[in-house]
Amino acid sequence: MIARNLGLSRRQVTRLLRAGRVLDPGGMRLDDARLPCLPSDGPRTVVVDGVEHLLHHRVSVLLHKPVGVVTAHEDARHPTAYALLRGAPLHRELRAVGRLDLDTSGLLLWTTDGTLLHRLTHPRYAVPREYHVGLAGPFCDPTPQLRLDDGHVPTIAAWRRAPLDEMHPALRRSATAREHASITLTSGRFHEVRRIFAALGTEVVDLCRVRYGSIELPPELPAGAHEAVDLHAVFRGLSPAPEGPEDEAPASESPEDEGSRSARPEDEAS
Numbered sequence: 001m002i003a004r005n006l007g008l009s010r011r012q013v014t015r016l017l018r019a020g021r022v023l024d025p026g027g028m029r030l031d032d033a034r035l036p037c038l039p040s041d042g043p044r045t046v047v048v049d050g051v052e053h054l055l056h057h058r059v060s061v062l063l064h065k066p067v068g069v070v071t072a073h074e075d076a077r078h079p080t081a082y083a084l085l086r087g088a089p090l091h092r093e094l095r096a097v098g099r100l101d102l103d104t105s106g107l108l109l110w111t112t113d114g115t116l117l118h119r120l121t122h123p124r125y126a127v128p129r130e131y132h133v134g135l136a137g138p139f140c141d142p143t144p145q146l147r148l149d150d151g152h153v154p155t156i157a158a159w160r161r162a163p164l165d166e167m168h169p170a171l172r173r174s175a176t177a178r179e180h181a182s183i184t185l186t187s188g189r190f191h192e193v194r195r196i197f198a199a200l201g202t203e204v205v206d207l208c209r210v211r212y213g214s215i216e217l218p219p220e221l222p223a224g225a226h227e228a229v230d231l232h233a234v235f236r237g238l239s240p241a242p243e244g245p246e247d248e249a250p251a252s253e254s255p256e257d258e259g260s261r262s263a264r265p266e267d268e269a270s
């Protein structure tokens with residue numbers, strides 16, 4: 001736990017323990033590397049070289065992703081969303097819950113919990129994602145028959161035209177955006193919102209994800225900032241997923257479309 005939380009090797013931690021540099025908050029020396037530290041005990045505090053550290057088993061954070069940052073751990077050309085999480089507990093283990101394009105801002109969740117990440121992105125759970133959108137011009141109303149360029153039929157849970165002053169403050173306000181809308185999808189296909197509006201006759205100029213399940217992007221959270229989040233809250237108020245084998249995705253839709261692997265820079269819009 002000390003190795004994971006402080007970003008050290010096990011050997012480095014063994015040395016610290018042996019040298020008496022790790023204490024409990026009461027000042028008692030901790031030098032037994034086999035001392036149990038169970039998830040059920042909750043986060044535990046240790047003091048290493050006089051500095052207190054809270055040891056976490058699992059961590060989830062909500063990032064306000066700015067425009068111009070890629071959803072990736074590493075990228076040769078652009079700053080990464082991952083770099084913005086520096087300083088978060090268990091930073092090395094955090095994985096993005098889905099991806100946002102380079103030009104998209106808004107709510108990007110991260111977690112160290114692989115099971116939860118799978119549930120949050122798997123099509124079977126159909127977690128609704130709401131986006132606020134600035135558009136180059138008028139568009140047709142979507143119909144259930146709407147088919148995208150790759151034949152995919154998007155599941156649009158809700159949509160509406162809306163005035164600019166009803167858009168989330170995190171949506172970029174480009175001068176070329178003439179119309180605004182809100183759209184909620186229960187899937188996370190590659191460039192899905194952009195491709196939906198292209199099929200409806202216009203172009204997305206500004207795009208911001210404002211909600212993932214029941215978790216909203218806090219309006220006061222500055223771009224680039226992150227905060228701790230309870231990801232179980234995503235499912236609060238949603239209907240339970242239909243019964244079925246946990247790991248099988250429908251042939252037409254794979255959980256890999258949104259983030260069950262490490263984000264790849266080539267997937268991003270530029």
Ligand code: URA
Pocket residue numbers: 099100101102104190191192193194195207
């Ligand atoms: N749909 C898109 O087109 N882009 C995103 O970043 C997210 C959803």
